[in-house]
Amino acid sequence: MHLPSRTRRGSLAAASTVCALSLALAGCAGTTKDSARNDTGNGTGNAAAGRATADPDAELRKGLKLAFLPKQINNPYEKIVDDAGIAAAKEFGSTGKEVGPSDASASSQVSYINTLIQQRQDAILIAANDPNAVCTPLKNAMKQDIKVVAYDSDTAKDCRQLFINQASSEEIGRSQVRSIAEQLGHQGEIAILSATQNATNQNAWIEFMKDELKKPAYQHMKLVKVAYGDDDDQKSFQETQGLLKAYPNLKGIISPTTVGIAAAARYVSSSSYKGKVVVNGLGTPNQMRRYVKDGTVEQFALWNPKDLGYLGAYAAAALASGQITGAEGETFTAGKLGQYTIGKDGEVILGPPAVFDKKNIDEFDF
Template sequence: MSRKRILAVTAPLLAVLLAATACGGTTRGEDDGDEPTGTGGSANPEAEYESGLSYAMLPKSVNNPYFEASSTGAEGVATALEGAYEYTGPSDASASSQVSYIDTLSQQATDVILLSANDPNALCSSLDQARAGGSVVVTFDSDVDPACRDLFVSQVNSDEVGLALLEMTAEQIDATGEIAILSATANATNQNAWIEVIEAELESNPSYADMELVEVVYGDDEDEKSFSETQGLLQAHPDLKAIVSPTTVGIAAAARYLSGSEYQGQVALTGLGTPNQMREFVKDGTVAEFALWDPTALGELAAYTGAAAASGIITGAEGEVFTAGDLGEYTVGAEGVVTLGPPTRFNADNIDDFDF
């Protein structure tokens, strides 16, 4: 029996044990961007990756520049490790649409499935079947219930994202006035975690006492719906000072609406976007500043994490260490979480330094 098959058999039990015993947060390098450092573990970070594995990335939806960048990173790793690679998924960001793709990948006995989930629980049955068949399931960007996957590659600590989004918003409106959030789907675990941080800070931090969150709307990571939701927010809240969109599809659609409207320069827009899609809106004054991590690096780390698990280098236990190519060493945190790093802010001063 191969090492990846052994992992698949033991993974469900391991996930239960991790969920029962996990405590504390993930481990990662310092927030200044240094290479990640770990607390040590039984795994050998210099262990050899297995070649010839099959990898498949299943994003929330295809035709999304963010996930296309992640796919580029993952494909590069698969190629370097002499494996086969597939990028596949639905055109709409719904959990039901992802299920059939998971089932197909399971039937194909794909060694490593890299999934950005549209729902934390609705995919679990299909994921359980895939793991029982020998697939290693690594979620990235947006997680499922920890018991339903082997590891999760997080972009950043959720608190860091929520705090950064709120800080940028406050800076742009002098911490005063009504704000609204244009999110992705209502069940997206990552966006919901960031929104919870924003809501908690608005309620408890006196620095934001003069700011009010008046509405949260969902564009379902669809361009036209996000565009319409932006229009709706501005009509429903004539005193709105800022829109926060923690989704690359949403912020681009909102920027496109604002740039051609009377609200350009009057209503601030910030959130999470890629430099390439947001450059024109920064340069025309629609957006002052936004943030993101490198989605290509996120895809690379997800692929290396899956390869490490499928090769028997790690099992998903807290404290294990592995080397993710040029990205450096990473440590598995509680509940099988591996964290890429803090977000980068983009503005007119630095946006031309980035190309993704």
């Protein structure tokens, strides 16, 4: 079953039932690197987008080189995203590849960006471990007319032309709290198991979670801790253990990271906490299926990561081809996903998250 993703402009409406997100990188067409550089000058980020002129009728260029730089190379979720983007590049006659560090530290991506610049890639797509640590090399890339698209986790706004966002950050954050609150009857202590302390997307979601918890409906719930597993399976497993020992009255864990939620579920599934502590968050159906079926996890959410990578590829191609510059209000077509509109600060939103549970999880394979 393929979930629809049809929200295109501005912010997303809340999803009351299952809705899938789709991401696609935009394809490049029309101009050469030299001619595009003459059009945009040496500006960077969205400032450059304001000076450049888009040609929405330009054809997607063939032979583009797209490079995906995930938070870490061995992250199973980002492997799905990047593989889908690489496959999308083939649709418009271009090539893609995935490179990246084995750890998710703030500066681990910098050397890879510098290498991709030397290789004269047409576009770099990055899921940033830190919004600022990667800025200097990314700005250098844009000065050399290499297009920069952030996906999954944003950079600072002037360090890229586009940000492909899985969903509205506000909707993701607030929906996580609403979901676990319903499971807990709006009572009890909860904790958050995040990825890295500097991850842009995680921090944005957590801020909306905290704001949601201020509402009167959650007056009998308490956030006791935000822990960080650094998107490392073993550390996330240990952090889960630590949370449950440190807070004996803990009733629920929200883990808005696919590595974290799987590690938390694995720990709870084989412990005395199974059936007593709710585990919720963001995960993929394939990694969470066993925990849903054995009763450890009642439900979790996510967008379709294949669509995320697909959208990212077409967005990058559209930039490199001159169809768009990254300015608000511009539109482009992302292959089978249809038309998207660029929002404020170069943001393109895939769609609202899907909710997976025992009833529908076998309908999905990713």
